[in-house]
Amino acid sequence: MILPSGTSVATVKMTILGGGGFRVPLVYEAVVAARERVAVDEVVLHDDDAARLEVMRQVLAQLGGTPRVTATTELTVAVAGADVIFSAIRVGGTAGRTRDEREALAEGLLGQETVGPGGLAYAMRTVPVVDRIAETIAEHAPQAWTISFTNPASIVTEAMRDHLGERVVGICDTPISLVRRALRAVGRDARAFDTGAVEIDYAGLNHLGWLRGLRAAGGGEDLLPGLLADDAALAGLEEARLMGPDWLRTIGALPNEYLYYYDFTREAVAGIAASERTRGEFLLAQQASFYERAAAEPERALELWRAALAEREATYMATERESQDAGERAEEDLGGGYHEVAVDLMAALLGGEEHRMILDVGNAAPDGSPIVAGLPADAVVEVPVRADGAGVRPLAGTSPLEPVMLARVQAVKACERLVIEAARSRSEETAWKAFAFHPLVDSAAVARRLVERYL
Template identity: 80%
Template structure:
């Protein structure tokens, strides 16, 4: 498909150049001619358009032209693909989500626990508005959502867009690729269909429970191998004994569920939360780039390097997990997005792990015990007809399913609360979450967040 228009919602966001460079590098796979940036902050939009212009000027071949706008209807009309990467409330909103929870002795994290539900409460009405306009103005477009919290946002957008919206996260596929390398297999073996992956859960709440090649599950052997596990970020973070007890490799965000006390203590011991660090760091970048537009790209690259090196640094320090491995730097969600776009528009076929409806090829729920219209994170095959979930070999273990069911129930309550503006439903969403230990505390959280 030629002459593709890609719209990025949240086009003034810090990570937009990663997407632009990945799209430009993949022009032989899917020829994006124009990238439209939408943002409600004109100053950030100007800075980011300048960064992309400089990135394009330094490219070896032709690159997509860039257009910036602050009008939603203008941005989505005519789009073939829409990347949704908005942050309602900005990074300042994230810092408040984190601090309010920490003030109650609870986990203060962007997507997991009370902070993630607070983020959802203010994000759902906005993505509802956006998805309704996409359905009206660009009904044939594919919407790829990076917006957190991914399970909740994708589920909300499906109300308007159905199967033409999918949620992406680079965390599960990064876990799969690390695991394949640890097994001595090519990192792309799953994508090519050479191995079968058993991964299931929700966004930031999933487990890799099997890696089958030639009819054999290779994961038990890996879990028994101390040397091989030492090379895996998740095992270093949570301990080889714990992953062996689970019989699975957990998504790294399971640290917040399985080591909640350690996580809260580690965050509380720091002078600033992750959100506060990013607020200061990015604020300094946008200010510096506005003052020196000729150095915008150079300033962005330096800021990015610091950002990636400090990702989950507090958690690794608390668990004495060491530095991030070189291959784990440079979050790859933009590469996942390009592979997805190349499959949807460019005639390729890819196997990925995405956030999609919990409906299998036979119409039955993929994750038994969850509703068919709930959004789950599972392996899929993607082609020009969309994302097709691959059948799960076995159900989730009861303890894993119980946690997934509890969190999904809270996610759905949060969607309902955001749409009905019900404080009582918001209270239920927070009080029922596994990481909130008191209904009284949950009520105070509602008062603080709303």
């Protein structure tokens, strides 16, 4: 973080779309903690589920803090006059997620929320809704920055950019968490990239990217080869425990942990299929219990939320780690961090700070050339950027993806764009094409059956 001398702290109205969602208190806590950086005076929660909104309002009230918190089911009321809008919606709820997972598993394919056919199905439901949201923001809060947590992040951000342009940015905590783990593993400050002391080479799409370089600012020695050669250092990395150090050395990079689903697809499918419940089914049951109990005992809403959160975070990717004998999740990896990434971005855009981050942005460099060579300039990619009061700009230093990586990224991006087209046109044929050509769908016949059921 760099706060220029004499910079005043901004006063901000913030709207959270999906304001009845389970992880909203994490965002609120991060906002309250950052009040000296960006003074959020008002937090507006928006959701179409009034009961969940009330539960979250109770949780935030018990957390305390200075922002005034209001809740509404009216979208226009929620966004009008907002300075920053956090979009964290889940179209179809967790029940929709469980159906996405089970339909794919029934065909022997990966059943996962954001990756593969489950992610495409989720996008089919979500794109029409975020189109309407983005149109409303463009009309009633054209000056606002929209920070999207909504999955599948690459698809959703690209769809919203058609209406909001560069004033919408997608975020995810997995790439920056990977960078920080790698820095710790080589004995550097975990936030050395954030401060500009270290330069990185990271590129790809959301949940489909690789860290391929890690060097001191100014062109120092690349520290990544030494890390890849060091089994003891790799043992502290979630990605190495999940996919094995030999595979990381073979590809010469540290993959985003979601690459497990692409590189170890059979193992992932077998592990999920053998589980009594999918991740979605676990969360569906857990959240239903939490919201029911919190509504019945509103005075205990915060206590109940904290207990549910601890269980949720401790079991993240548990099936995958178990199937690979990867052990328990490291303490420093618990709790996530997308809410902190979002607040850092907000503090950069509105509070006068400067941050180096990895975000989902358009693929055009300042000179108009593609950041990730081989993808269209208007495609959304996940790359290192600098964010400050002037906006979000890609950092130099992204080298071309090697052919095998680029081929996968190009195939997935093509399917993402087809899904956006299919969701808007309601074309079953376009959706079929999107599913059939995805790297994690191995049969056009299976793809057609999935599309028929999902639609």
